[in-house]
Amino acid sequence: AGQTGQMLAGLMGWAQATFASKVDVDPAQKVAHVTxxxxxxxxxxxxxxxxxxxxxxxxxxxxxxxxx
Known part of the structure; x- marks a missing residue:
């Protein structure tokens, strides 16, 4: 339980940020700031x-x- 995000990121070869309490996305720079x-x-x-x-x-x- 609780591993769906991690497994999805691994299968897709994408980065992952877990247990986020704050998320700010900068689409111009193509980055996310995660706390x-x-x-x-x-x-x-x-x-x-x-x-x-x-x-x-x-x-x-x-x-x-x-x-x-």
Whole structure:
């Protein structure tokens, strides 16, 4: 479980960034800036596109529906 992104990147020969908590893509430069949380703090990666990115749960904070 949790290995789909890594296996996909390996099969396609693309770079990978795992457990991303923040992603910024610069299409003009064809790079992605990925921040991920590790035990010692934050790790910032710069990866060339194409790229497979797997995310951490903190990347998307769900909104709660307001009820009337």
């Amino acid at each position: 991920r949380e590790i035990d010692g703090g934050l790790e910032k990666l710069q990866c060339r596109l194409p790229l497979v990115i797997t995310t951490d749960l903190r990347l998307n904070e769900p909104r709660y529906a307001s009820l009337p």
